[in-house]
Amino acid sequence: MKSEILASMCAALMLLSGTCNAASIDVLASRLSTPDQIIDGFRKEHPDVQVRVRPPVNGYDELTKRLLQDNLVGDLPDVIFQGYNRSRMTVQRGLPQPLEPFVAQDEDWVREHYHPISDALCRHDGELYGLPYIVSIPVIYYNPELVRAVGGDPDHFPDTWEGITDLATKITALGGNKIGGFFDYASAGNWTFMALVDSQGGNMMSPDDQQIAFDGPEGKRALDVVQMFGKAGQIDMPRDQAYQAFSAGTMGLIVTSSGFLQKLLKQATFQVHTASLPVSENGRFPAGGNCVMMLANDPERQKAAWAFMKYMVSPQVQEQMFDMTGYLPGNRLGVSHLEETAKADDPRLVSVKASARAAEWYSFPGDNSLRVTELIETLLQDVVTLRTSPEEAMDRMKSGVQKLLPR
Secondary structure (H helix, E strand, C coil): CHHHHHHHHHHHHHHHCCCCCCEEEEEECECCCCCHHHHHHHHHHCCCEEEEECCCECCHHHHHHHHHHHHHCCCCCCEEEEEHHHHHHHHHCCCCCCCHHHHHHCHHHHHHHCCECCCCCCEECCEECCEEEEEECEEEEECHHHHHHCCCCCCCCCCCHHHHHHHHHHHHCCCCCCEEEEECCCCHHHHHHHHHHHCCCCCCECCCCCCECCCCHHHHHHHHHHHHHHHCCCCCCCHHHHHHHHHCCCEEEEEEEHHHHHHHHHHCCCCCEEEECCCCCCCCEECEEEEEEECCCCHHHHHHHHHHHHHHCCHHHHHHHHHHHCCEECEHHHHHHHHHHCCCCCCCHHHHHHHHHEECCCCCCCCCHHHHHHHHHHHHHHHHCCCCCHHHHHHHHHHHHHHHCCC
8 A cells, every 4th residue: 555655656746847766866065065056956957866965064074074984884975075185085995986987988078078177186096086076275365454554565465474474463463352363274184284385395295105204394384384373463263263353354364275265255344355375386285175976886876976976067067166165166177267257356366376286185094094184283273372382293293193104
């Protein structure tokens, strides 16, 4: 009797929408990666695919923990939007499907619609496991009114960390609860700290992942910069609280992800300006953001997942994401269009131009990768709050990370 009722319901649904036999896929993503309007757009174009977005997570470390828990109980999603820095761990666990067979079957689509912003992202041991989706670059947001108030020139922002933190120190000295600057040291995967190292041409580890490399002059300089922000008056607070202070006009500058640009533009009581991080000739920036990975094993779910993935990385959706969030397209076609159409004073162009230096967002090897991230974040907090010197933090960082690396 129950099966007859279900059959009748299915027949009715087919008459109304033709979706009774629709393939169904589950999607896991961080909060900003799957806006409702974009998912709704896919549903309209693909009524034959039912998409269920699982409750979102706040960052890629939390996403990875959720993913590992889902794997333990045998309830993996079909598609994930995994942070570039955690994609290698995901591959090492044997969870995603290699995408070369799908790409090979869709050569016309690839040729006409998708050129990844970097061939290095989402590849491991030469195999493609994900499509670059969105990309963020660390940038400096600043308040031109506060810069002007301390004698600075908003149109000629300092291009050294000494000049930048000197400006922050002067803004703090204005009083009235002003905070000169904020370095977002608690970014996921130690992203901003790695940006300080990478922008000088340094590395976190040796190419074979056997030797620590962040203890060189680039890593020591990075910790010095973090300390400079502490001395310039940075108050330790959650990122969202820092964004609120900046938007309200009580914070002079903030070093964080380009992916939050639209949020700050909408909230700020002034015209937000942006600047690139100081970078050496051979420097680069770790590409924040994520790639779309397929975990589905069932052929029908794989087919539906591939249709969903292609839609999400298409130029039109990528540009929608850029307009909504400030995240750069992972599709080079979308970046090219932005370069052609954006006005010269568009604050988003700083990150568009900086994307030419986008490189790997490193993740430490082994099962303790997340613990390494937590260790480094704690030490960065100690430095920015002036509880620990850069020298002592480096010694503790080296010994702590070494103990957590694979042996």
